[in-house]
Amino acid sequence: MPDLIKLEQVSFTYTLAEPENKPALLNISFSIQAGESIALIGANGSGKSTLAKLLNALLLPDSGRVLVSGMDTRERSRQMEIRSQVGLVFQRPQHQIVATTIEEEVAFGPGNLGLPAIEVRERVADALQRTGLDGYRQRPTFQLSAGETQRLALAGILAMQPRCVIFDETTAMLDPQGREMVLRQIAELRKQGIATILITHLMQEAAQAERVIVLFKGEVILDDSPDEVFSGKHNLKALGLDLPPLVYAGDLLRKYIPEIPDNPFRINDLFNSIPKYTGSCSHFDLNAQNIDQNAETCIQIRNLAFTYMRGSPLAHQALKHIDMEVGSGSVQGLIGCTGSGKSTILQHINGLYRPQSGSVQVGEFNLSDKTLDVRALRRKAALAFQQPEDQIFEQYVGDEIAYAPRRLGYSGSLAEIVEKSMRAVGLDFRTYKDRLTSSLSGGEKRKVALASILAVQAEIFLLDEPLSGLDPQAADELLRTLKQLHQKGRTLLISTHQYEEVIPLMENVTVIQQGRDTLHGGTEYIFSQTHALEQNGLKTPLAARIAQQLREKGWPIREQSISFASLEEQLAACPGADKR
Amino acid sequence: MSEFEYLSSLSLGQYLPSGSAIHRVNPGFKLAGYLILILALTLSKQISGLSTEIAFICILLFLSRTPIKFALQGLRTPLPFILLLAVIQLFMVSQRGGEPTYFEWGFLTITRSGIYAAGLLCLRFIGLVLLLTLSSASLSTLEIVHGLDILLSPLSWLGMHTSPVVMTIQIMLRFLPSLAISAEKIAKSQASRGAVWGNRKAGLLQKARQLLPLLVPLFTVSLQQADALANAMLARAYGLRNKRSSLIQYSIKWTDLVFFVLCLTAAFLTLFFNGLTFQF
Numbered sequence: 040m041p042d043l044i045k046l047e048q049v050s051f052t053y054t055l056a057e058p059e060n061k062p063a064l065l066n067i068s069f070s071i072q073a074g075e076s077i078a079l080i081g082a083n084g085s086g087k088s089t090l091a092k093l094l095n096a097l098l099l100p101d102s103g104r105v106l107v108s109g110m111d112t113r114e115r116s117r118q119m120e121i122r123s124q125v126g127l128v129f130q131r132p133q134h135q136i137v138a139t140t141i142e143e144e145v146a147f148g149p150g151n152l153g154l155p156a157i158e159v160r161e162r163v164a165d166a167l168q169r170t171g172l173d174g175y176r177q178r179p180t181f182q183l184s185a186g187e188t189q190r191l192a193l194a195g196i197l198a199m200q201p202r203c204v205i206f207d208e209t210t211a212m213l214d215p216q217g218r219e220m221v222l223r224q225i226a227e228l229r230k231q232g233i234a235t236i237l238i239t240h241l242m243q244e245a246a247q248a249e250r251v252i253v254l255f256k257g258e259v260i261l262d263d264s265p266d267e268v269f270s271g272k273h274n275l276k277a278l279g280l281d282l283p284p285l286v287y288a289g290d291l292l293r294k295y296i297p298e299i300p301d302n303p304f305r306i307n308d309l310f311n312s313i314p315k316y317t318g319s320c321s322h323f324d325l326n327a328q329n330i331d332q333n334a335e336t337c338i339q340i341r342n343l344a345f346t347y348m349r350g351s352p353l354a355h356q357a358l359k360h361i362d363m364e365v366g367s368g369s370v371q372g373l374i375g376c377t378g379s380g381k382s383t384i385l386q387h388i389n390g391l392y393r394p395q396s397g398s399v400q401v402g403e404f405n406l407s408d409k410t411l412d413v414r415a416l417r418r419k420a421a422l423a424f425q426q427p428e429d430q431i432f433e434q435y436v437g438d439e440i441a442y443a444p445r446r447l448g449y450s451g452s453l454a455e456i457v458e459k460s461m462r463a464v465g466l467d468f469r470t471y472k473d474r475l476t477s478s479l480s481g482g483e484k485r486k487v488a489l490a491s492i493l494a495v496q497a498e499i500f501l502l503d504e505p506l507s508g509l510d511p512q513a514a515d516e517l518l519r520t521l522k523q524l525h526q527k528g529r530t531l532l533i534s535t536h537q538y539e540e541v542i543p544l545m546e547n548v549t550v551i552q553q554g555r556d557t558l559h560g561g562t563e564y565i566f567s568q569t570h571a572l573e574q575n576g577l578k579t580p581l582a583a584r585i586a587q588q589l590r591e592k593g594w595p596i597r598e599q600s601i602s603f604a605s606l607e608e609q610l611a612a613c614p615g616a617d618k619r
Numbered sequence: 620m621s622e623f624e625y626l627s628s629l630s631l632g633q634y635l636p637s638g639s640a641i642h643r644v645n646p647g648f649k650l651a652g653y654l655i656l657i658l659a660l661t662l663s664k665q666i667s668g669l670s671t672e673i674a675f676i677c678i679l680l681f682l683s684r685t686p687i688k689f690a691l692q693g694l695r696t697p698l699p700f701i702l703l704l705a706v707i708q709l710f711m712v713s714q715r716g717g718e719p720t721y722f723e724w725g726f727l728t729i730t731r732s733g734i735y736a737a738g739l740l741c742l743r744f745i746g747l748v749l750l751l752t753l754s755s756a757s758l759s760t761l762e763i764v765h766g767l768d769i770l771l772s773p774l775s776w777l778g779m780h781t782s783p784v785v786m787t788i789q790i791m792l793r794f795l796p797s798l799a800i801s802a803e804k805i806a807k808s809q810a811s812r813g814a815v816w817g818n819r820k821a822g823l824l825q826k827a828r829q830l831l832p833l834l835v836p837l838f839t840v841s842l843q844q845a846d847a848l849a850n851a852m853l854a855r856a857y858g859l860r861n862k863r864s865s866l867i868q869y870s871i872k873w874t875d876l877v878f879f880v881l882c883l884t885a886a887f888l889t890l891f892f893n894g895l896t897f898q899f
Contacts, residue, residue, distance in 0.1 A: 122859070127854040129851055129854075135848065139759075140759075151855060151860065153864050156864060430804065
């Protein structure tokens with residue numbers, strides 16, 4: 040059988056974007072068979088997206104050839120066939136929608152192929168059914184949730200009846216459930232014999248594929264099975280990558296439990312390999328730990344409800360009943376699925392919305408007060424939005440950071456505040472203060488956006504999804520900055536669905552589901568509530584799931600073990616764990 | 620309502636899917652009928668003609684099962700401006716030779732042509748508001764796109780490619796809500812960093828100055844979105860054929876023709892019917 044896709048010595052250079060004309064891809068050769076499932080990984084700027092566009096004839100190689108079912112992508116007359124065979128789903132699904140209704144959106148691709156109306160209708164019906172959207176044909180596309188938009192983007196591709204679907208960092212902006220949905224879609228496509236290529240930053244997702252291709256600076260460094268790529272033989276850190284958390288967990292456990300296999304890529308492989316405990320240790324549980332009642336509260340929300348566009352046909356109740364408290368100087372997590380109401384709560388605390396019913400008290404400020412000094416409130420509680428890099432509006436970095444203190448007032452010298460804020464996020468004052476904001480890279484913009492919030496000199500920082508879209512290195516830097524803020528006695532309220540990284544920082548957690556607060560408690564308590572978390576549509580942290588498995592097999596592990604550090608400590612401390 | 624809910628103040632009108640006979644008219648004919656009515660309303664100089672058309676629009680509103688209350692709500696906001704303009708017309712229209720003057724105070728005079736002009740203006744505006752309510756209630760954005768496609772299709776016989784024009788309009792309609800959402804995000808982020816938003820006492824100049832920092836990031840975000848959309852469209856084989864096929868194919872029914880002929884008749888009467896002459 041001929042190769043589905045074949046690349047022969049493909050090189051590509053962006054002429055406009057790169058002043059030094061560094062090739063984005065260099066001498067790439069490989070082939071893809073029908074029905075294969077591939078993960079394409081590599082650090083930022085390694086050429087993954089460029090490669091995806093070459094496979095779909097959106098870009099044409101400078102040298103070498105790309106063949107799709109034997110058709111050269113450079114032959115214009117074949118491009119329509121090539122684009123219908125190789126579908127591309129991009130990062131932000133909401134930016135891929137062309138039409139105003141779901142049905143028309145799915146019909147866009149087949150319409151471009153010039154198919155007869157009856158076939159267009161059949162394909163639309165089929166694609167909607169396969170993505171579970173057939174009940175919503177006439178819904179306006181802008182009213183869809185993130186998950187539905189993602190499904191719609193895939194439906195639009197499936198209607199082209201592709202032989203290969205490329206997911207270009209489709210999972211990066213989704214919550215854990217959304218990511219799982221994409222992985223399920225991939226598994227489903229695989230069953231139907233459609234080849235898939237998943238471009239991802241998450242090693243755990245890459246490990247699910249049959250084959251992993253690693254790009255580094257435009258070249259294919261590794262092209263092998265996940266077993267081989269993640270075997271530990273290759274220095275992935277040097278390539279800007281990492282081991283999947285499961286492999287990491289396996290390596291850690293193997294020190295104490297030799298039965299753990301070498302590369303556990305599926306969580307069940309790991310769980311099944313844990314033997315029954317035969318040692319003599321017995322475990323002891325801590326008392327269920329709750330929020331420290333003695334701490335002074337600085338945010339108090341009672342009975343809060345809120346409806347967007349109240350009184351219009353688009354009305355949507357975001358908050359139904361919220362009760363929560365945040366202690367002064369504490370770090371509190373606000374977790375829940377996309378659309379559960381986390382952002383709406385944060386925007387209430389910042390005074391962007393006023394309570395429609397119930398009350399919000401922030402320090403001395405009562406948000407229902409008609410004479411509320413909103414600026415004083417915003418100086419006390421600063422809010423960092425999601426993807427704040429999209430909201431930079433000043434021309435120079437220095438002005439952007441000075442924006443808030445200029446308007447909200449400040450103590451001391453403005454230049455000093457700007458300098459301090461920049462230093463806190465790792466930006467050099469002299470190098471960056473006069474840089475044009477438009478010339479910054481994505482990561483630098485995120486830092487500027489964060490510095491401009493730090494410059495408020497607030498007592499309370501409200502952070503909305505601060506980690507989303509950050510690569511592992513940038514996320515580490517951000518967490519360090521947040522830790523410093525906490526040590527200086529600031530209160531942090533962090534809304535996030537990437538909570539696994541923030542767990543070491545958080546003291547208390549509030550879980551929100553569909554506009555209601557469903558769980559409160561200390562971080563260890565909350566994240567060991569496997570069942571309750573799942574009911575809230577959340578995933579239990581990996582370490583907690585492993586701890587639970589160990590406990591079920593009789594291992595002396597405390598109930599509230601939610602980090603690998605604590606697991607290792609307990610396994611090491613327990614005599615007999617390694618000499619059963 | 621919050622000061623930041625831009626989406627709800629986006630008054631592109633409200634589509635009311637009542638499934639009435641008017642809703643079922645072929646979008647091409649519907650769009651053409653409404654356009655002719657708008658043209659007639661704008662050009663007519665006859666009070667009786669304008670009244671006829673308003674009556675016709677009211678019948679259409681009834682047939683389309685649009686609540687009259689809903690249509691009148693649309694009148695409420697512009698009403699003071701209409702009245703103000705009418706008053707200016709009333710006093711300012713210059714006297715024609717031999718016309719009686721009903722009222723005179725300094726330079727302010729009320730003449731017959733003044734009353735006539737003011738009446739015309741009021742009727743014209745009321746008619747336009749009612750017609751816009753009717754068209755937005757009975758034409759979805761999708762139908763506007765299809766309607767345009769149908770209306771422009773004769774141009775393709777002359778060898779012109781009309782589908783890119785229609786596609787552009789479709790994308791514009793689809794982008795308006797997302798533009799409102801982006802603007803809302805940016806305004807919020809500025810407000811939370813101390814910008815003064817929604818200050819009713821702010822002067823016009825101050826309001827304009829508040830808008831400026833909103834526009835810059837809005838442009839950037841829109842360009843990024845446009846770029847992403849262009850890629851997504853190309854990836855789905857857009858632009859490789861001159862003729863796209865579509866999901867829905869409309870046929871021409873006799874009701875479409877009746878609707879169109881009625882609109883034409885109403886427009887004709889609006890322009891030329893002068894049955895009632897006003898005697899003062």
